[in-house]
Amino acid sequence: MSAVQGIVIEGTGGVWQVRTPDGELRPAALAGRLKQEEREFVKLAVGDHVTIEPEERGQGWRITAIGPRKSVLARREPGGRYGERVLASNIDQVCVVFSVANPEPHVRMIDRFLVVCEANDLEPHLVLNKVDLAVDPAVVDALAAPYLKAGYPVHRTSVKRDIGLDELRAVLHGKVTAVAGPSGVGKSSLLNTLHPGVALRIGEISQSVNKGRHTTVGAKLIPLPDGDDGYLVDTPGLREIAMWGLPAESLDQCFREFRPYLGECRFQDCHHEVEPQCAVQAAVASGAIDRARYDSYVKLYAELRDAERQR
Ligand SMILES: Nc1nc2c(ncn2[C@@H]2O[C@H](COP(=O)(O)OP(=O)(O)OP(=O)(O)O)[C@@H](O)[C@H]2O)c(=O)[nH]1
Ligand SMILES: [Mg+2]
Ligand SMILES: [Zn+2]
Numbered sequence: 001m002s003a004v005q006g007i008v009i010e011g012t013g014g015v016w017q018v019r020t021p022d023g024e025l026r027p028a029a030l031a032g033r034l035k036q037e038e039r040e041f042v043k044l045a046v047g048d049h050v051t052i053e054p055e056e057r058g059q060g061w062r063i064t065a066i067g068p069r070k071s072v073l074a075r076r077e078p079g080g081r082y083g084e085r086v087l088a089s090n091i092d093q094v095c096v097v098f099s100v101a102n103p104e105p106h107v108r109m110i111d112r113f114l115v116v117c118e119a120n121d122l123e124p125h126l127v128l129n130k131v132d133l134a135v136d137p138a139v140v141d142a143l144a145a146p147y148l149k150a151g152y153p154v155h156r157t158s159v160k161r162d163i164g165l166d167e168l169r170a171v172l173h174g175k176v177t178a179v180a181g182p183s184g185v186g187k188s189s190l191l192n193t194l195h196p197g198v199a200l201r202i203g204e205i206s207q208s209v210n211k212g213r214h215t216t217v218g219a220k221l222i223p224l225p226d227g228d229d230g231y232l233v234d235t236p237g238l239r240e241i242a243m244w245g246l247p248a249e250s251l252d253q254c255f256r257e258f259r260p261y262l263g264e265c266r267f268q269d270c271h272h273e274v275e276p277q278c279a280v281q282a283a284v285a286s287g288a289i290d291r292a293r294y295d296s297y298v299k300l301y302a303e304l305r306d307a308e309r310q311r
Helices: 032-040 107-119 137-150 165-172 187-194 204-210 248-254 256-261 279-286 291-310
Strands: 004-012 015-019 025-030 049-054 061-066 072-076 084-089 093-099 123-129 154-156 176-180 220-223 231-234
Touching: 004 025, 015 049, 015 061, 025 032, 025 049, 032 061, 093 107, 093 165, 107 123, 107 137, 107 248, 107 291, 123 137, 123 187, 137 154, 137 256, 137 291, 154 165, 165 187, 176 187, 248 256, 248 291, 256 279, 279 291
Parallel strands: 025 061, 093 123, 093 176, 123 154, 176 231
Antiparallel strands: 004 015, 004 049, 004 220, 015 025, 049 061, 072 084, 220 231
8 A cells, every 4th residue: 555645633642543535543653754854843733634654564654744734723832942832733613612591601701712713713603502591582692793793603503402503514514623612501412413422522632631631732633424524623622722822912813803903093003992093992982893892802902911921
């Protein structure tokens, strides 16, 4: 057998599991030449598209080429000795799941997840689950409105009443998707319903990390069943990854509805808080930018700036 293409779905201690188009998992190690290069620039990560070749001796495979990455989920540590650590590459999208009730959604937390996605160039989808619990549909409309206005896809679902599930299955189809959101909102329930059996494996890594058994942060790709060539990404939670290393000055870029106004402010280093002739504040005043989203920006900005001062 000669060279085959595959995708890295898991890896620890130098052995990577590469899934080839036939659905087989092939344990592979980086070829010596790539190991040298890796130290300098690329670090192989889950989600990488690779070329593998059988080893001359033995049944193993070696990774002889790493394809270009279209996105990277990284934990950045500015000033840190190791620069950034790539958790997963080529994630197409993130489903940010919240429930409309039980637990109550926190818009600030929704905004935080969206900022993490934007900072990593990951396409977010907001999923509002448990819509069966909303006594008044207008409440769900009000929750969704700022995000729709900002340009995010919003999906309303109920596992209990089978609402929006076909739509969500179509969103996952053929894509590499990370699922994020607070505890209890129904992430496992949704995945179990969409793809029975798959969700059981989700969360294994995050839970062991939480228990402190893992010292490093890993990620894993879980193939969707039934010939769907999509994957779910099990990462130890975008929440843990948080906004590590995001410079406060870049936060405004991570509110996508602010972008048309950035550069229009009088001062180039405008923080959009107290400065005169600020295009963002003007857009908030005119209603073009949602005020609650702007309030989130102000809170998160203060948080990031405090973190910078502490360093
Ligand atoms: N009413 C209602 N309850 C739901 C729905 N989806 C999930 N639940 C319930 O919400 C609870 C939590 O669901 P999980 O799927 O465990 O939530 P999770 O997001 O995976 O939580 P963690 O694994 O802790 O992060 C369970 O009791 C589910 O039965 C829904 O659409 N409507
Ligand atoms: Mg769960
Ligand atoms: Zn401004």
